[in-house]
Amino acid sequence: MVNVGNKKVTKRTAIAKAEMFLGLEIISRFEKDELTTKKGPVFQTAIIAGIQAVKKTSELIPMCHPLIINGVDINIEIIDNENIEIICQVEIDGKTGVEMEALTGTSIAALTVYDMCKAITQKMIIKEIKLLEKTGGKSDIHNK
Numbered sequence: 098m099v100n101v102g103n104k105k106v107t108k109r110t111a112i113a114k115a116e117m118f119l120g121l122e123i124i125s126r127f128e129k130d131e132l133t134t135k136k137g138p139v140f141q142t143a144i145i146a147g148i149q150a151v152k153k154t155s156e157l158i159p160m161c162h163p164l165i166i167n168g169v170d171i172n173i174e175i176i177d178n179e180n181i182e183i184i185c186q187v188e189i190d191g192k193t194g195v196e197m198e199a200l201t202g203t204s205i206a207a208l209t210v211y212d213m214c215k216a217i218t219q220k221m222i223i224k225e226i227k228l229l230e231k232t233g234g235k236s237d238i239h240n241k
Contacts, residue, residue, distance in 0.1 A: 112184065117221065
């Protein structure tokens with residue numbers, strides 16, 4: 098791992114996004130921005146899974162530092178009649194960035210949506226996962 102001992106503690110944030118194709122067959126089953134399958138509520142479960150993933154990022158990615166997370170916000174929205182968008186924002190006061198945590202939270206939320214809906218169809222596609230923003234470190238990134 099990279100030694101961050103001499104770095105200053107700063108407020109650090111990262112926002113990651115996933116775009117996912119669900120298709121009309123799945124989207125048409127939603128009622129009021131949620132779909133409940135035999136496994137339970139899809140978006141609610143995916144949000145919980147994403148938050149758990151953020152907290153366990155250092156266990157999943159070998160060179161990531163374990164971090165004390167101040168907050169995680171995951172939002173999942175239907176953006177048209179076939180696609181959804183997953184946004185994960187993570188915030189800490191620390192010596193290293195949280196972009197891997199935001200990307201991991203977004204990824205696991207998308208995989209959870211896939212798992213929750215695969216009995217309906219397996220034609221879903223996780224199209225893109227990307228870092229939108231990183232602030233508080235040596236270099237800020239803004240890809241919105």
